[in-house]
Amino acid sequence: MSPARIAVGPRPSRRFTAAVADGGGEVVAADEAPDGLVWLDPRDIGGLAAALRAAPGIRWVQLPFAGVENVVGHDVFDDSRVWTCAKGAYAEPVAEHALALALAGLRMLPRRIGARSWGEAAGTSLFDRPVTILGGGGITRALIDLLAPFRAEVTVVRRTSEPVPGAYRTLPTAELHSALPGAAVVFLALALSPATTGIIGPAELAAMEPTAWLVNVARGRHVQTDALVEALASGTIAGAALDVTDPEPLPDGHPLWGRENCIVTPHTADTLEMTQPLLAARVRENVARFVAGQDLVGAVDPTAGY
Amino acid sequence: MSPARIAVGPRPSRRFTAAVADGGGEVVAADEAPDGLVWLDPRDIGGLAAALRAAPGIRWVQLPFAGVENVVGHDVFDDSRVWTCAKGAYAEPVAEHALALALAGLRMLPRRIGARSWGEAAGTSLFDRPVTILGGGGITRALIDLLAPFRAEVTVVRRTSEPVPGAYRTLPTAELHSALPGAAVVFLALALSPATTGIIGPAELAAMEPTAWLVNVARGRHVQTDALVEALASGTIAGAALDVTDPEPLPDGHPLWGRENCIVTPHTADTLEMTQPLLAARVRENVARFVAGQDLVGAVDPTAGY
Numbered sequence: 139m140s141p142a143r144i145a146v147g148p149r150p151s152r153r154f155t156a157a158v159a160d161g162g163g164e165v166v167a168a169d170e171a172p173d174g175l176v177w178l179d180p181r182d183i184g185g186l187a188a189a190l191r192a193a194p195g196i197r198w199v200q201l202p203f204a205g206v207e208n209v210v211g212h213d214v215f216d217d218s219r220v221w222t223c224a225k226g227a228y229a230e231p232v233a234e235h236a237l238a239l240a241l242a243g244l245r246m247l248p249r250r251i252g253a254r255s256w257g258e259a260a261g262t263s264l265f266d267r268p269v270t271i272l273g274g275g276g277i278t279r280a281l282i283d284l285l286a287p288f289r290a291e292v293t294v295v296r297r298t299s300e301p302v303p304g305a306y307r308t309l310p311t312a313e314l315h316s317a318l319p320g321a322a323v324v325f326l327a328l329a330l331s332p333a334t335t336g337i338i339g340p341a342e343l344a345a346m347e348p349t350a351w352l353v354n355v356a357r358g359r360h361v362q363t364d365a366l367v368e369a370l371a372s373g374t375i376a377g378a379a380l381d382v383t384d385p386e387p388l389p390d391g392h393p394l395w396g397r398e399n400c401i402v403t404p405h406t407a408d409t410l411e412m413t414q415p416l417l418a419a420r421v422r423e424n425v426a427r428f429v430a431g432q433d434l435v436g437a438v439d440p441t442a443g444y
Numbered sequence: 445m446s447p448a449r450i451a452v453g454p455r456p457s458r459r460f461t462a463a464v465a466d467g468g469g470e471v472v473a474a475d476e477a478p479d480g481l482v483w484l485d486p487r488d489i490g491g492l493a494a495a496l497r498a499a500p501g502i503r504w505v506q507l508p509f510a511g512v513e514n515v516v517g518h519d520v521f522d523d524s525r526v527w528t529c530a531k532g533a534y535a536e537p538v539a540e541h542a543l544a545l546a547l548a549g550l551r552m553l554p555r556r557i558g559a560r561s562w563g564e565a566a567g568t569s570l571f572d573r574p575v576t577i578l579g580g581g582g583i584t585r586a587l588i589d590l591l592a593p594f595r596a597e598v599t600v601v602r603r604t605s606e607p608v609p610g611a612y613r614t615l616p617t618a619e620l621h622s623a624l625p626g627a628a629v630v631f632l633a634l635a636l637s638p639a640t641t642g643i644i645g646p647a648e649l650a651a652m653e654p655t656a657w658l659v660n661v662a663r664g665r666h667v668q669t670d671a672l673v674e675a676l677a678s679g680t681i682a683g684a685a686l687d688v689t690d691p692e693p694l695p696d697g698h699p700l701w702g703r704e705n706c707i708v709t710p711h712t713a714d715t716l717e718m719t720q721p722l723l724a725a726r727v728r729e730n731v732a733r734f735v736a737g738q739d740l741v742g743a744v745d746p747t748a749g750y
Binding site: 230231234235237238241242244245246247248250251252253254255256257258259260261263264265283284286287288386387388389390395396401402403404405406409410411412 | 536537540541543544547548550551552553554556557558559560561562563564565566567568569570571589590592593594692693694696701702707708709710711712715716718
């Protein structure tokens with residue numbers, strides 16, 4: 139059993155102090171020499187750095203979000219302690235949002251929702267269609283579960299070629315181009331790193347089917363926005379459904395707004411209402427593992443950057 | 445083995461004559477004393493009646509749609525022969541459309557698609573939520589399969605209380621009101637009959653949660669439209685997503701158009717492109733059963749009217 143004096147910052151909330159206690163930890167203030175720190179504010183990186191300077195005994199930091207690229211890019215991140223993030227914890231609502239966007243695109247909901255008159259029959263079913271998912275993490279696994287009843291043949295493209303359970307095939311990123319033709323939907327569910335920034339550009343869009351939808355629930359910077367605007371204008375692909383954009387927020391007047399072949403949601407795949415109970419469950423589990431001296435869930439790999 | 449001289453009307457198409465032949469039948473013209481008739485035009489009821497008068501030896505009629513209320517209401521329908529419809533055959537694309545509409549409502553896609561500016565985070569997840577489905581047929585079974593990975597607790601309300609596989613509970617129609625409170629989504633997937641016409645009215649809408657969506661992929665006349673308009677205007681329910689309406693087509697200027705809490709699709713849950721291969725598979729199977737003297741799939745119950 140390790141000591142488990144855990145601070146919750148920048149402001150303790152009852153949900154998370156209860157999660158620490160439920161996991162077997164002792165809730166302490168940031169200036170009471172904590173062993174671990176649960177940090178709840180994804181924007182307050184300066185506050186996080188100050189808390190770590192004030193309490194050098196902190197051996198573990200739990201971050202509140204799944205993608206950590208904005209922490210990894212700061213001096214605050216170091217390998218003198220264990221860092222965990224929420225990766226995987228929010229996978230289900232994010233995968234659900236991805237499915238909702240894909241079905242909305244294939245079923246032509248932008249045109250239907252914009253209509254003020256009865257329209258012509260049209261639309262595409264996802265049953266028995268091939269789809270491609272970039273990324274091999276928790277969102278992909280949850281999405282594969284949601285796609286299973288559609289008998290969708292899933293190709294996963296990921297950093298390694300280690301097979302993802304439930305996928306028809308798993309390919310390494312170098313073979314991305316062989317995974318794009320034929321797919322009814324291309325889902326982006328991967329982490330943002332230098333290697334994946336701009337991974338969808340003109341060549342990738344051209345390799346997709348003219349009937350295919352691109353669904354991005356990862357990070358806006360995975361997609362080269364200018365190339366996407368051009369592909370949507372010229373009909374290179376059928377449409378794009380984006381929960382994340384580059385720039386983000388998408389500015390007023392941007393050409394991605396108001397198109398029948400583009401759906402933009404304002405980074406709401408996982409709202410606070412959805413994520414807070416899931417993060418509390420993750421905190422509870424990691425405190426219990428910290429107390430028991432076990433490996434923590436969602437450890438950040440400083441080399442990979444996620 | 446029964447004789448199986450099968451006519452395809454009003455105009456034979458290669459897809460369906462091939463299906464008859466694949467099932468072991470002999471394709472004949474309508475005036476060559478057929479034993480069975482595959483009727484492909486859902487609107488040409490007069491042509492169907494004429495074909496039956498001209499060929500009194502027809503012992504089986506295959507209809508091309510799932511809901512037969514417009515045939516049952518005509519003199520053409522009789523119990524001197526076996527009538528089969530496509531019920532169940534189109535269940536998967538219709539269930540898919542129902543799920544697409546439910547997720548679009550819960551994820552606020554009408555507001556997002558109408559937006560020209562980045563919005564506030566909001567939306568609801570279907571994971572672990574209770575839902576209610578009216579109807580116990582093929583669409584319901586397919587929808588239960590699609591909902592399974594969401595761990596949605598499904599209540600089915602149907603004419604009998606015979607349990608539907610995969611449902612958490614199955615209730616008879618008399619207990620409809622106990623199935624409405626608590627449901628995140630109420631799906632309509634039942635047949636239209638005198639008993640189910642107008643089954644959703646002011647009292648049923650009032651019994652639903654103010655956060656709930658109503659999804660109708662059955663028939664427009666299941667819902668009392670005036671009551672629904674009022675419920676949407678007053679916030680009695682969160683929203684309605686309708687693939688069918690009353691009147692249908694929904695006329696220009698109708699108050700259901702253009703609302704952030706209403707989605708209307710023009711009866712496109714199953715487009716011809718989706719249904720034709722499924723109907724051909726049903727024809728092939730029923731011809732094979734007809735040849736073998738077995739019970740046919742999708743037999744219409746003249747008493748129940750579906």
